[in-house]
Amino acid sequence: MKGPPQLICNVRLLDPAxxxxxxGGLLHQDGLILDAGPSLFHAPAGxxxxxxxxxxxxxxxxxxDMRVVLGEPGAEHRETFKSAGRAAAAGGVTTLIAQPNTDPxxxxxxxxxxxxxxxxxxxxVRILPAAALTKGLRGEAMAEIGLLAEAGAAMFAHGxxxxxxxxxxxxxxxxxxxxxxxxxxxxxxxxxAKGGVMHAGEFAGRLGLRGIPAAAETIGVMRDLxxxxxxxxxxxxxxxxxxxxxxxxxxxKDKGLRVHASVSVHHLALNExxxxxxxxFSKLSPPLxxxxxxxxxxxxxxxxxxxxxxxxxxxxxxxxxxxxxxEAAFGAAALETLLPGLLRLHHSQGAPLLALWQAAxxxxxxxxxxxxxxxxxxxxxxxxxxxxxxxxxxxxxxLLSKSRNTPFDDQLLQGQVRxxxxxxxxxxxxxx
Amino acid sequence: MDLDSFEAQALLDRxxxxxxxxxxxxxxxxxxxxxxxxxxxFENSTRTQSSFEIAGKRLGAHVMNMxxxxxxxxKGETLIDTAATLNAMSPDLLVVRHGSSGAAQLLARKVSxxxxxxxxGQHEHPTQALLDALTIRRALGRIEGVCVAICGDVLHSRVAxxxxxLLQMLxxxxxxxxxxxxxxxxxxxxxxxVHYSMREGLPGADVVMMLRLQRERMEGAFVPSQREFxxxxxxxxxxxxxxxxxxxxxxxxxxxxxxxxxxxxxDDPAVSLIERQVGAGVAxxxxxxxxxxxQASVSR
Numbered sequence: 187m188k189g190p191p192q193l194i195c196n197v198r199l200l201d202p203a204x205x206x207x208x209x210g211g212l213l214h215q216d217g218l219i220l221d222a223g224p225s226l227f228h229a230p231a232g233x234x235x236x237x238x239x240x241x242x243x244x245x246x247x248x249x250x251d252m253r254v255v256l257g258e259p260g261a262e263h264r265e266t267f268k269s270a271g272r273a274a275a276a277g278g279v280t281t282l283i284a285q286p287n288t289d290p291x292x293x294x295x296x297x298x299x300x301x302x303x304x305x306x307x308x309x310x311v312r313i314l315p316a317a318a319l320t321k322g323l324r325g326e327a328m329a330e331i332g333l334l335a336e337a338g339a340a341m342f343a344h345g346x347x348x349x350x351x352x353x354x355x356x357x358x359x360x361x362x363x364x365x366x367x368x369x370x371x372x373x374x375x376x377x378x379a380k381g382g383v384m385h386a387g388e389f390a391g392r393l394g395l396r397g398i399p400a401a402a403e404t405i406g407v408m409r410d411l412x413x414x415x416x417x418x419x420x421x422x423x424x425x426x427x428x429x430x431x432x433x434x435x436x437x438x439k440d441k442g443l444r445v446h447a448s449v450s451v452h453h454l455a456l457n458e459x460x461x462x463x464x465x466x467f468s469k470l471s472p473p474l475x476x477x478x479x480x481x482x483x484x485x486x487x488x489x490x491x492x493x494x495x496x497x498x499x500x501x502x503x504x505x506x507x508x509x510x511x512x513e514a515a516f517g518a519a520a521l522e523t524l525l526p527g528l529l530r531l532h533h534s535q536g537a538p539l540l541a542l543w544q545a546a547x548x549x550x551x552x553x554x555x556x557x558x559x560x561x562x563x564x565x566x567x568x569x570x571x572x573x574x575x576x577x578x579x580x581x582x583x584x585l586l587s588k589s590r591n592t593p594f595d596d597q598l599l600q601g602q603v604r605x606x607x608x609x610x611x612x613x614x615x616x617x618x
Numbered sequence: 619m620d621l622d623s624f625e626a627q628a629l630l631d632r633x634x635x636x637x638x639x640x641x642x643x644x645x646x647x648x649x650x651x652x653x654x655x656x657x658x659x660f661e662n663s664t665r666t667q668s669s670f671e672i673a674g675k676r677l678g679a680h681v682m683n684m685x686x687x688x689x690x691x692x693k694g695e696t697l698i699d700t701a702a703t704l705n706a707m708s709p710d711l712l713v714v715r716h717g718s719s720g721a722a723q724l725l726a727r728k729v730s731x732x733x734x735x736x737x738x739g740q741h742e743h744p745t746q747a748l749l750d751a752l753t754i755r756r757a758l759g760r761i762e763g764v765c766v767a768i769c770g771d772v773l774h775s776r777v778a779x780x781x782x783x784l785l786q787m788l789x790x791x792x793x794x795x796x797x798x799x800x801x802x803x804x805x806x807x808x809x810x811x812v813h814y815s816m817r818e819g820l821p822g823a824d825v826v827m828m829l830r831l832q833r834e835r836m837e838g839a840f841v842p843s844q845r846e847f848x849x850x851x852x853x854x855x856x857x858x859x860x861x862x863x864x865x866x867x868x869x870x871x872x873x874x875x876x877x878x879x880x881x882x883x884x885d886d887p888a889v890s891l892i893e894r895q896v897g898a899g900v901a902x903x904x905x906x907x908x909x910x911x912x913q914a915s916v917s918r
Contacts, residue, residue, distance in 0.1 A: 386803050387804050388804025392779070394719035394740030394779060399803075464720030464724065510720055
């Protein structure tokens, strides 16, 4: 039973898979892309389907966000599948990976199934579960990796806490090889990081806040890479924040290890000074670091050394953030600011759009084995129409997420999603 | 600290007046008459709280003390919830001490009265720095060009942070002395010279300001032991002799005798300014309260 085809014409097409960035149009039907290219800039003669005028906006694949913390199950006041889906659609994210650090932890087949079914019923965008790499995320015994993979886990992850025991990490990575799934792990030396609330440096010293040195991450990176070399398997270094972590990553990739890395949009667009006068919205884990770190991470993302950008979405209600800085929760709501934050690299630092979409859509799809993230015929019609230049002031209270803790609050941003399609259906539309 | 040097000097001048003529205020001069001052202390304090109380009462304010033990309530909620509650009672001045850096700023954003930071975590203790400056100025006649060595646990000290910025703004030369484990990251960029030994840092100092070292930090975490700390960084007559002849000794209190300071030094009226610091505290806080009460009446 086929629906009518729809043509989106008069757009700037951006396809990170083919590398095409230019005028064109796209034809989709029944949730799949039929064709895309410059010849579809105008509706072909005799075209009988529906035509949507893109008004010269950018048409690109919807973003795939590999790191989203939800409150469901267990903390529905923070975020639910429904509210996260709404926020994601408004932010141009059409696929998101829900992290396993919920209550209960997603470490059981039935919970993977719960997330898949509940998300499909409640969310307007695609939500896939990342399962816990160890039982209860305690870092002691590996979870039922094979059964979780068969149940539909998109990847494995370990929340914010690293696995302290290197033997456990080694066996989990090694065992997961059989099932081919990616294993995300936060590189961090727990002892150096203990008690810290921001980047250790002059600014922390002046504010009288305890610091987390960059070395805490770099030590973790080097250990995790060494373990990955020993065990094999596919490791994703989860959310790098420090320039010093890049050299060991580059060496490991040069050796041919199957290791990857992600960075959060906050670490690309902000630095430690955004904490300013103890702004708890800027209290993140890993912490915002120096401007030099920010610039280096941006370059690494564009070059592909860092594979993917994530939102690191971690919603917290006001009562967790309206506290003295050292008592406030870590984390930021970010689904809606992922794209405009990322576009800062384009507008302010000249990063090519193709490189940004490779990091935000294509490579996540490749790492997860998903068909979306590209404008290839046959791929799901997960698409966004973006007004790249639209300037706006980010107002936390206007976010659609249930929690509104964004460090971009009151900052000027540029680039807004006008329309989001997921599986060919419009799930979000913003008036011009 | 957001004062500029003129404002700071004006406060010190005014405090000087209070210090030389404290009894005048009782009879005729009540600039805080009808005002309400609340002392909101989430951490224990003897001298700071009582000196704010005395200063407020001498100037005619109604003073209410609220001591809230941090352990008895869930900490963070207490701060904001208490602030909202107190704000609804419309006090004029709120003096706050809290164990978290930045707590006073957070509170100031949530209430509509004047907020005075009486110490926030490891960040600032502005009135302590002002009273230290007053004490130095009265003892030596000036602050500009005076060499002040601040010794001990700089890392955890709000007194050190406030003193470094205020004393440097007023033209003093500041040195920081302590073991590397008790120095904050980036301390080299504070504008003070940094020394890891008393032998290296004390020569030429006009004032030696000792900082309190908390007991839980002495058992191997930051320094190996109490006695090792005293051996290398405790101020005794021999180490004081390294400083300029006639150098004066200060301590914000409460002192750990035999750990950061030896009693012979602390109790010697010829060199110790410690009691005078306490006396200066009331006068200085009177000046601060008076200045803020003036601002409050303008804004109403």
